Amino acid sequence: MSLNHGRTYLAIPGPSVTPDRVLNAMHRTSVNIYEGALHDVANSLYPDLRTLARTAGHVAIYIGNGHSAWEASISNVFSKGDKALVLATGNFGLGWGEAALAMGVDTQVLDFGRRSGIELVQVEAALRADKDRSIKAVMAVHTDTASTVKSDIPGLRACLDACGHPALLMVDCIASLGCDFFDMDGWGVDVMVSASQKGLMNPPGLSFVWFNDKAQKLHEQANMVTPYWNWTKRTQEPELFRKFGGTAPVQQIYGLREALDMLLVEEGLDAVFARHEKLARAVWAALECWGQGGPVEMNVSTPELRSCAVTSVRIGAQHGTALRKWCETKTGVTLGIGLGMGSPEDPNSDGFFRIAHMGHVNAHMTLGVLGVIEAGLIALGIPHGPGALSAAATVISEA
Numbered sequence: 001m002s003l004n005h006g007r008t009y010l011a012i013p014g015p016s017v018t019p020d021r022v023l024n025a026m027h028r029t030s031v032n033i034y035e036g037a038l039h040d041v042a043n044s045l046y047p048d049l050r051t052l053a054r055t056a057g058h059v060a061i062y063i064g065n066g067h068s069a070w071e072a073s074i075s076n077v078f079s080k081g082d083k084a085l086v087l088a089t090g091n092f093g094l095g096w097g098e099a100a101l102a103m104g105v106d107t108q109v110l111d112f113g114r115r116s117g118i119e120l121v122q123v124e125a126a127l128r129a130d131k132d133r134s135i136k137a138v139m140a141v142h143t144d145t146a147s148t149v150k151s152d153i154p155g156l157r158a159c160l161d162a163c164g165h166p167a168l169l170m171v172d173c174i175a176s177l178g179c180d181f182f183d184m185d186g187w188g189v190d191v192m193v194s195a196s197q198k199g200l201m202n203p204p205g206l207s208f209v210w211f212n213d214k215a216q217k218l219h220e221q222a223n224m225v226t227p228y229w230n231w232t233k234r235t236q237e238p239e240l241f242r243k244f245g246g247t248a249p250v251q252q253i254y255g256l257r258e259a260l261d262m263l264l265v266e267e268g269l270d271a272v273f274a275r276h277e278k279l280a281r282a283v284w285a286a287l288e289c290w291g292q293g294g295p296v297e298m299n300v301s302t303p304e305l306r307s308c309a310v311t312s313v314r315i316g317a318q319h320g321t322a323l324r325k326w327c328e329t330k331t332g333v334t335l336g337i338g339l340g341m342g343s344p345e346d347p348n349s350d351g352f353f354r355i356a357h358m359g360h361v362n363a364h365m366t367l368g369v370l371g372v373i374e375a376g377l378i379a380l381g382i383p384h385g386p387g388a389l390s391a392a393a394t395v396i397s398e399a
């Protein structure tokens, strides 16, 4: 018997669930791109994107996915041969660093593995060893979506300050923005990148780079930027055509407007973060119980290092793929793969799955995913401890 009818649920960490309201806002034929309402809507996005990042700095919007924000940020601040200190806590720091290397940046990578946070002592040692201050930027990922390790960004700023090092602090918030609290100005972040398809509840296709005046100064001396990515052009041109380096993404502008209204005006950011934390805690409570009697184990054991957007789970080879397939085919729930968490032979490891709790998610969706996983564990005979659903429900009941 198939129980996979009705609305399916993509419980992967992006693209996240797009609210019907966002889809409806996008569902329109293209409007006049030269003048009129579209300009007003597009211009209204910039202050709200700054509010979202908690910055008085600047923000450029690009048509592209998260990789485009990576390349945009790199091309705007570095000159060929400049040095960057890249901090990796999973998959995505390595990816951003590889992009920088391919573009001509001399990268020094500190890899903290796939279960641990950034070791500030090691960062401090690397910065102190940089006597001639050749490191132009420290690049870190707030939430690594593969390992689901959350990084201590204020700790990194304190580390840079303690060393008196002038490098920029650049942070990837592609998985965390709108899910985990982030304070760009308060935490001393100089450049931040994000994208539309996770906490911002939109389809993939828009990316963003926030930057402050310190980053702008470096940008003015840098020599790698090409016209499309040039954030000065993207932020200082009044005309919409120039703001987007070409035709404006009409429908996505309306979709993003709707999502920002939902997040900032209706729910409010504090409530958005509280909701994410509560749902994440329900997931962790269930995982703790399952782990008492079998191979299920959260990839990140230290609660402070866990992301409120997504949780990566170790389940042992042979079980991860089987469980994901069971959940999808039997129940219509798609879980995330163990992206880049495996060996070279099995890069998207069979021994992992991920549960997203990011974006347009509520208690019944999260409890539903947990119920489906428990059904899958039973159906596939994967050993697990009791009480998971009750533990998750208890967390939700305390809302």
Ligand SMILES: Cc1ncc(COP(=O)(O)O)c(C=O)c1O
Pocket (backbone or CB within 6 Å): 013, 014, 065, 066, 067, 068, 092, 141, 143, 144, 145, 146, 172, 173, 174, 175, 195, 204
């Ligand atoms: C933390 C992080 N950085 C970068 C990316 C790359 O974004 P995209 O796949 O949209 O290019 C992702 C995608 O999942 C991500 O989670």
